[in-house]
Amino acid sequence: MVVSPIKTQGKKTKIIPNIIEIVPELKDILYIEPFLGSGEVLFNINPQFALVSDNNIHIINFYKSLQNKTITPQIVREFLEINGAKLQEQGCNFYYEMRKKFNETQSPLYFLFLNRSCFNGVMRFNNKGEFNVPFCNKDNRFAKALITKIVNQVSLIQDIILQHGDKWKFVCCDWTQIEKYNDFDCKKSLYYFDPPYVERHSTYFDAWTEDKNKMLFEHIISLKEKFILSNWLSNNYRTNTHIDTYFRDDKFNILPIEHFYHVGGKELNRNAILECLITNF
Numbered sequence: 001m002v003v004s005p006i007k008t009q010g011k012k013t014k015i016i017p018n019i020i021e022i023v024p025e026l027k028d029i030l031y032i033e034p035f036l037g038s039g040e041v042l043f044n045i046n047p048q049f050a051l052v053s054d055n056n057i058h059i060i061n062f063y064k065s066l067q068n069k070t071i072t073p074q075i076v077r078e079f080l081e082i083n084g085a086k087l088q089e090q091g092c093n094f095y096y097e098m099r100k101k102f103n104e105t106q107s108p109l110y111f112l113f114l115n116r117s118c119f120n121g122v123m124r125f126n127n128k129g130e131f132n133v134p135f136c137n138k139d140n141r142f143a144k145a146l147i148t149k150i151v152n153q154v155s156l157i158q159d160i161i162l163q164h165g166d167k168w169k170f171v172c173c174d175w176t177q178i179e180k181y182n183d184f185d186c187k188k189s190l191y192y193f194d195p196p197y198v199e200r201h202s203t204y205f206d207a208w209t210e211d212k213n214k215m216l217f218e219h220i221i222s223l224k225e226k227f228i229l230s231n232w233l234s235n236n237y238r239t240n241t242h243i244d245t246y247f248r249d250d251k252f253n254i255l256p257i258e259h260f261y262h263v264g265g266k267e268l269n270r271n272a273i274l275e276c277l278i279t280n281f
């Protein structure tokens, strides 16, 4: 399993085997993923052609920096070793200095540093677009073993990205705009949609509202191409009525998957939920 060094809410690490099991043969088919997040689904499916996007510019900048080699495993190691040692010496003040520098420079290296040393591994921005998550309060966050782990993750992902050259395209945009960037020659596409879950993920760049979800689901049910959609079916308290509203037709398959969320401070967000994969094939 390829694991990303970037932590995101709603990361699909645990259900990647379920996704891989249902992904059709992708030879000469364009893989389109408009809610990329950590990128782990992409890296594990490892398609020949990919058009992937997210509206979080920091995620996209990070992967573009690996693609154009402005970041290498060696650069990551040096950055984390130097700044990890300062964090250990100076504690939380240093974290907040790094956070300030990141908000001024938008540098992918600072992004990685914060992503791996902030509270609960969450990614949250204020309405000026500034990263505002507090420190995890572990001065020794970047112990040698963690740095090695992160560097190995970066190295593997960079190798995968570079193998594909310009057959993989990373774009920062709203999901509604992704088709504008499709200049591939492929005749067919497979979409993988993993949007934020309504009422569950409230800390993304923009809130994911009922209206946005409705617009997305209406678009998905009208697609002629094959798609896979990740979503939640139910938790201990309620069921996701949107699934029944949009995907009750026989032409859609709903595959339930048991899964557990680790990210999220509130008890509600830590409850087991029944997730599902929905397909039209």
Ligand SMILES: C[S@@+](CC[C@H](N)C(=O)[O-])C[C@H]1O[C@@H](n2cnc3c(N)ncnc32)[C@H](O)[C@@H]1O
Binding pocket: 008, 009, 010, 011, 012, 013, 034, 035, 036, 037, 038, 039, 040, 041, 053, 054, 055, 056, 173, 174, 175, 176, 194, 195, 196, 197, 204, 205, 206, 208
């Ligand atoms: C559930 S996460 C995807 C997780 C990903 N599948 C993974 O395994 O890491 C949803 C992603 O959608 C992005 N997003 C939220 N609203 C968006 C929008 N309107 N357009 C594009 N991306 C959006 C978020 O930044 C987040 O990275």
